[in-house]
Amino acid sequence: xxxxxxxxxxxxxxxxxxxxxxxxxxxxxxxxxxxxxxxxxxxxxxxxxxxxxxxxxxxxxxxxxxxxxxxxxxxxxxxxxxxxxxxxxxxxxxxxxxxxxxxxxxxxxxxxxxxxxxxxxxxxxxxxxxxxxxxxxxxxxxxxxxxxxxxxxxxxxxxxxxxxxxxxxxxxxxxxxxxxxxxxxxxxxxxxxxxxxxxxxxxxxxxxxxxxxxxxxxxxxxxxxxxxxxxxxxxxxxxxxxxxxxxxxxxxxxxxxxxxxxxxxxxxxxxxxxxxxxxxxxxxxxxxxxxxxxxxxxxxxxxxxxxxxxxxxxxxxxxxxxxxxxxxxxxxxxxxxxxxxxxxxxxxxxxxxxxxxxxxxxxxxxxxxxxxxxxxxxxxxxxxxxxxxxxxxxxxxxxxxxxxxxxxxxxxxxxxxxxxxxxxxxxxxxxxxxxxxxxxxxxxxxxxxxxxxxxxxxxxxxxxxxxxxxxxxxxxxxxxxxxxxxxxxxxxxxxxxxxxxxxxxxxxxxxxxxxxxxxxxxxxxxxxxxxxxxxxxxxxxxxxxxxxxxxxxxxxxxx
Numbered sequence: 349x350x351x352x353x354x355x356x357x358x359x360x361x362x363x364x365x366x367x368x369x370x371x372x373x374x375x376x377x378x379x380x381x382x383x384x385x386x387x388x389x390x391x392x393x394x395x396x397x398x399x400x401x402x403x404x405x406x407x408x409x410x411x412x413x414x415x416x417x418x419x420x421x422x423x424x425x426x427x428x429x430x431x432x433x434x435x436x437x438x439x440x441x442x443x444x445x446x447x448x449x450x451x452x453x454x455x456x457x458x459x460x461x462x463x464x465x466x467x468x469x470x471x472x473x474x475x476x477x478x479x480x481x482x483x484x485x486x487x488x489x490x491x492x493x494x495x496x497x498x499x500x501x502x503x504x505x506x507x508x509x510x511x512x513x514x515x516x517x518x519x520x521x522x523x524x525x526x527x528x529x530x531x532x533x534x535x536x537x538x539x540x541x542x543x544x545x546x547x548x549x550x551x552x553x554x555x556x557x558x559x560x561x562x563x564x565x566x567x568x569x570x571x572x573x574x575x576x577x578x579x580x581x582x583x584x585x586x587x588x589x590x591x592x593x594x595x596x597x598x599x600x601x602x603x604x605x606x607x608x609x610x611x612x613x614x615x616x617x618x619x620x621x622x623x624x625x626x627x628x629x630x631x632x633x634x635x636x637x638x639x640x641x642x643x644x645x646x647x648x649x650x651x652x653x654x655x656x657x658x659x660x661x662x663x664x665x666x667x668x669x670x671x672x673x674x675x676x677x678x679x680x681x682x683x684x685x686x687x688x689x690x691x692x693x694x695x696x697x698x699x700x701x702x703x704x705x706x707x708x709x710x711x712x713x714x715x716x717x718x719x720x721x722x723x724x725x726x727x728x729x730x731x732x733x734x735x736x737x738x739x740x741x742x743x744x745x746x747x748x749x750x751x752x753x754x755x756x757x758x759x760x761x762x763x764x765x766x767x768x769x770x771x772x773x774x775x776x777x778x779x780x781x782x783x784x785x786x787x788x789x790x791x792x793x794x795x796x797x798x799x800x801x802x803x804x805x806x807x808x809x810x811x812x813x814x815x816x817x818x819x820x821x822x823x824x825x826x827x828x829x830x831x832x833x834x835x836x837x838x839x840x841x842x843x844x845x846x847x848x849x850x851x852x853x854x855x856x857x858x859x860x861x862x863x864x865x866x867x868x869x870x871x872x873x874x875x876x877x878x879x880x881x882x883x884x885x886x887x888x889x890x891x892x893x894x895x896x897x898x899x900x901x902x903x904x905x906x907x
Contacts, residue, residue, distance in 0.1 A: 529855025680716025726869025787863025
């Protein structure tokens with residue numbers, strides 16, 4: 349009789365173990381997936397796939413979090429594709445191809461205000477990404493939209509509408525633009541504009557790739573096309589920009605650029621640029637402070653993997669993940685390449701830290717696009733989020749161990765090493781993820797994520813982490829510095845003496861723009877001992893004994 353009794357006991361223990369694991373996973377479900385239509389977002393990305401496998405079909409979609417009406421709630425802007433017929437001017441005339449702006453009502457719902465805001469957009473152009481920044485320092489955030497073809501700058505009038513000022517501003521660009529970002533490279537208090545360009549590709553140059561019949565046609569590898577230079581526009585302060593791509597040294601570096609992020613990595617007071625390139629060496633443009641940039645990725649060790657080989661760089665973030673006061677670099681890649689992590693050493697060189705950080709093991713089978721270091725649980729350590737999905741819709745036929753649609757990735761930061769977070773519906777649903785934006789949509793002190801999916805509805809990920817950690821949301825308003833405070837460095841010192849480091853940027857990831865506010869987690873602390881704000885241009889501002897769990901606006905002193 350002891351045998352059956354023991355078997356029942358073993359079965360009972362196993363069942364309890366399974367139940368406990370399920371309970372723990374349910375308890376630790378950091379994000380809930382909101383149905384877009386249930387909150388008023390009817391957007392469906394139209395990438396217009398064709399049998400001809402035109403490359404733009406697989407490279408969209410972008411998203412921005414922008415408080416365009418200054419009501420304290422983040423609104424959402426989505427970029428869209430176009431009707432593709434093989435001509436050089438894809439059409440956006442039909443409403444299904446329009447870019448879309450949704451106003452956050454502050455009650456968990458959104459309203460489509462695209463036409464009211466004047467953002468229906470041009471009749472032609474296959475839209476890719478977007479950038480956000482107050483380029484004219486009038487207190488209202490503006491929008492820049494990139495495309496295959498002509499880019500567009502929309503000035504925010506401050507009355508709920510936008511004005512197309514592209515022609516006056518002289519920032520239309522040309523070719524195939526992807527990610528873009530506003531930053532102040534010369535510390536004059538005006539936001540300049542950097543624009544990534546991908547390939548020397550056109551509809552007429554769309555060669556056949558993949559096996560001939562009976563094999564399927566495939567999207568071409570970027571090796572089949574020539575690299576191009578990126579664009580840098582200097583803000584003149586009168587509503588116009590000057591193209592300084594050549595005199596600055598930016599145009600001399602020819603790449604296949606997809607993602608861009610900004611940081612003063614060497615601590616000299618001038619913002620530098622990192623560009624993720626697809627299958628050629630990535631770029632690190634060091635800002636000399638005299639209007640010139642030096643491409644220094646090879647010299648600093650930030651351009652290639654540990655084998656000295658390029659990778660399919662797509663999304664990028666430039667932030668301090670290990671709280672040592674130096675900004676590090678994260679780049680997403682294709683499956684079997686592993687995402688790249690470059691650890692900043694003394695502001696002069698980088699170590700390839702993919703292996704010893706745990707990032708390689710966690711990302712080997714995945715293809716990542718937009719990404720960012722985010723502290724999803726407010727413990728003071730920046731975790732990693734990545735939107736994922738393979739670029740080839742035929743990949744499962746040629747590599748059965750890989751997937752075309754993939755779930756997003758969340759990696760928990762254990763004081764400098766990363767491990768995968770497995771829990772919650774948000775990380776089980778597979779999509780063709782591309783762009784992603786990050787910010788606190790409901791002002792509850794937790795970072796939410798919106799993923800723009802290729803040919804699908806977006807994924808709205810509401811942060812529901814219930815660890816009870818405290819936080820501070822900091823919005824910086826410049827006076828001598830640019831109004832958005834972009835480029836500000838912030839050092840937070842906790843009561844324990846530990847420090848955390850942040851930098852204000854809206855550009856990171858891929859084709860997307862995020863909240864300008866800094867959301868800083870401080871664990872169980874209810875008071876922050878000290879906050880040091882280093883404004884672009886050198887001004888230092890100190891705050892002490894700051895209470896947590898509040899949204900704080902800090903203005904740069906005028907004297």
